[in-house]
Amino acid sequence: MASIYPEIRAALELKLSQISGIPSIAWENVNFSPTTGQPYVKARLVPTVREPAVRGTNPQQYYQGIFRVDCYVPDDGGPSAADELADKIIEAFDATTDVANGDIIVSIRYAERDLGNLDGPFYMVPVNIGWYIYA
Numbered sequence: 001m002a003s004i005y006p007e008i009r010a011a012l013e014l015k016l017s018q019i020s021g022i023p024s025i026a027w028e029n030v031n032f033s034p035t036t037g038q039p040y041v042k043a044r045l046v047p048t049v050r051e052p053a054v055r056g057t058n059p060q061q062y063y064q065g066i067f068r069v070d071c072y073v074p075d076d077g078g079p080s081a082a083d084e085l086a087d088k089i090i091e092a093f094d095a096t097t098d099v100a101n102g103d104i105i106v107s108i109r110y111a112e113r114d115l116g117n118l119d120g121p122f123y124m125v126p127v128n129i130g131w132y133i134y135a
Contacts, residue, residue: 004063004135009045011101012067012131016043019092036121039085042070053134064132072122079116082125086113093129106131
């Protein structure tokens with residue numbers, strides 16, 4: 001059986017790419033050189049659980065994880081620009097909604113802002129999007 005993670009990633013990345021007003025996206029394991037002074041976001045898939053949903057032979061599987069989107073804005077400008085970017089992402093991945101791509105439907109458990117910090121010439125605010133799927 002082929003891994004379902006590429007399909008999960010594709011669904012979540014498609015949704016992220018469709019958000020209006022999102023700056024450049026640094027995709028996982030794709031060459032990206034940020035430009036100082038220009039905001040961008042970095043997306044990563046973090047699978048956390050793969051387990052049988054029920055007992056028995058050939059059970060349906062339950063998968064869950066985090067889709068992490070780091071929001072980068074120029075440093076020394078206060079947190080508001082990063083917060084606004086994080087809010088756009090949180091609104092797009094609202095809890096209890098579904099993200100679809102083809103035959104796959106990924107359910108969103110939560111979307112929350114994490115602690116911001118300085119990262120080189122950028123201020124970064126992470127957004128953690130909890131997801132799950134039965135497959």
